[in-house]
Amino acid sequence: MSILVVDAGTSGVRSAIVRPDATIAHVEFREVLPSSPQPNFVEFDATAMADAVLETAAAALAAGGPVEAVGIANQRASSIVWDRKTGRPVGPGVGWQDLRTVGMCLMLGAQSIRVAPNASATKVAFLLSLVERERWPDLAFGTVDTWIAWTLSQGALHVTDASNAGVTGLMHGDGSGWSPRLLEALDIPASVMPAIVDSSGVLGEATALAGRPPIAGLVGDQQGSLVGQGCVRPGLAKITFGTGGMLDVCVGPRPAFDVRGGGGCFPIAAWQLAGEITWGVEAVMLAAGTNVEWLRDDLGIIATAAESDAVAAACADTGDVWYVPALVGLGTPAWDFGARGTFVGITRGSGRPELVRAVLEGVAHRGADLVESAEADAGLSIGRLRVDGGMTANGTFLQALADAAARPIEVSPVLEATTLGAAFLAGLAVGTWGGLDDIAATWKPSVVVEPQKKTDRDRWRAALQRSRGWLADLSALDF
Numbered sequence: 001m002s003i004l005v006v007d008a009g010t011s012g013v014r015s016a017i018v019r020p021d022a023t024i025a026h027v028e029f030r031e032v033l034p035s036s037p038q039p040n041f042v043e044f045d046a047t048a049m050a051d052a053v054l055e056t057a058a059a060a061l062a063a064g065g066p067v068e069a070v071g072i073a074n075q076r077a078s079s080i081v082w083d084r085k086t087g088r089p090v091g092p093g094v095g096w097q098d099l100r101t102v103g104m105c106l107m108l109g110a111q112s113i114r115v116a117p118n119a120s121a122t123k124v125a126f127l128l129s130l131v132e133r134e135r136w137p138d139l140a141f142g143t144v145d146t147w148i149a150w151t152l153s154q155g156a157l158h159v160t161d162a163s164n165a166g167v168t169g170l171m172h173g174d175g176s177g178w179s180p181r182l183l184e185a186l187d188i189p190a191s192v193m194p195a196i197v198d199s200s201g202v203l204g205e206a207t208a209l210a211g212r213p214p215i216a217g218l219v220g221d222q223q224g225s226l227v228g229q230g231c232v233r234p235g236l237a238k239i240t241f242g243t244g245g246m247l248d249v250c251v252g253p254r255p256a257f258d259v260r261g262g263g264g265c266f267p268i269a270a271w272q273l274a275g276e277i278t279w280g281v282e283a284v285m286l287a288a289g290t291n292v293e294w295l296r297d298d299l300g301i302i303a304t305a306a307e308s309d310a311v312a313a314a315c316a317d318t319g320d321v322w323y324v325p326a327l328v329g330l331g332t333p334a335w336d337f338g339a340r341g342t343f344v345g346i347t348r349g350s351g352r353p354e355l356v357r358a359v360l361e362g363v364a365h366r367g368a369d370l371v372e373s374a375e376a377d378a379g380l381s382i383g384r385l386r387v388d389g390g391m392t393a394n395g396t397f398l399q400a401l402a403d404a405a406a407r408p409i410e411v412s413p414v415l416e417a418t419t420l421g422a423a424f425l426a427g428l429a430v431g432t433w434g435g436l437d438d439i440a441a442t443w444k445p446s447v448v449v450e451p452q453k454k455t456d457r458d459r460w461r462a463a464l465q466r467s468r469g470w471l472a473d474l475s476a477l478d479f
Contacts, residue, residue, distance in 0.1 A: 217426030
C-alpha cells in the first residue's frame, strides 16, 4: 500500500516512495533550476521538468515499487502553456516569483480587479500573447501539478486541484470554479483551463510509468506541508521555513475576507474532498532562509548554512543588535515591497556571533509576526506551532522562534513535509489511510522546543519600522 510522490519544487523534481507508516524511502532528485534572463524575470524549462518527472518517478519505482497510487505536489502558481496535439510548451515556464507582469496587474487594479503578479493569471495572459490567436483552441494551460499529471498520463489528464486553482487568481472566491469575469478581463479562453478536481481521488492512470498506477492526489506545496504535518483540524498550523516562510492554518469554513484580511493574510483552499473545500489562512514571509544564504554566499561570514547555529550560539544574546529580514521586501502583516533588510544597534563591540544571531532572531520574530496575523485573520488561537523546512535543523533558530512566538514549537520528523501531505491525500483515495483522523494520528514531532525567555517584541517592532518605505515607488505598490 505504498505511495509514489512526485514533488516539483523551485529548484528541481523529487520522487519518493512513502510507506503506510509515513516513512519516506528511495528518494530520487533531479535539478531543474530556474533562470533569470532579465531582471525580475524567472523562467524554467518545462520540457526538462517533464523529463525529470519521468526519470525520478521511474527510478523511485524501480527501487521501491510497486505502489498503490501516485500523489503530486508542486510549487504553486508557476505557469505553463502548451500545445495539446504535440505536448510542447509554447514558451518558457514562468515561475511564481516572476514579476514581468506588474504593469498588467496595476492596469487591472484600475478596473477594480485585484491580481498579484505572483499569481498565475497574468502569466497565462502573457504566455498566450506569444502565440497567434487562431492557435489558442489547441492550447492548454496548467500550473506545475497540471503539467505533471499531463506528463504522467501521456496527455489523458488536464486537471488541477482546488489548492492550486485557488492561487491562480482566476478562481471564484467561493471556490466554485473558474471565474468567467476574470477570464474575460484577461482575454483567457475557458478552453485552455484545466478541470478543477478533488485533492484526493482517483483521476486516471499514470500510463507513462511501470504498472500504470492511478494518479490519486494533487496538492500545492504549502497545503501539502499542512496536511503532511497533520494540521487537518481548525486551529492547527505550520510554518515552512525555506527560501521564504509560509504559515498555513486550517480554518474549516471559508474566511470572511475576500482577498486579504486585516492582518495581511490570504484565504486559501487547503484541500478539497468529495467536492467540499476545507479552507485555511496563509501568512507570508518573503525571505527566511535567503538571509542565511546571504551571510554565507555574499558576506562570507559563515562557510555553510549549518554553521550559523554554532556561530550564533557563541554569544548569549545579540547585544541589542536587531536585524529585519526584508531583503526582498516585507509580507504579512504589512505588505511593503520597498522595505529593505536592516541592521540597527550595531556598535564597535558587535562581532560575528552577534550579527549571525541577530539574523536568526530576526527571522524568528518575523515568524512570530505571521502567527499573530494568522490568529487575527483566522479568528482562532494557535496553541502550538508545527514547523518544517531547511531552517528547522538550526537549534538556535528554533529556540529564538519559541521565545518570540511565546509558544511550543514542534519540529517535523521530515524536513520537507510536502511529500507526506501528497502521499496522505493519494492514500486516502485508495484506502492506505482511512480518513483525516488517521492522518492526524501520524504526527510525531522529532523535537519540541519550549519557550525559555520573554523577548522584547516592542523593540522588534521599532526595528521593523526602520526598514519600511526605503524604496518609495515599490512601497506604494499594492495588489
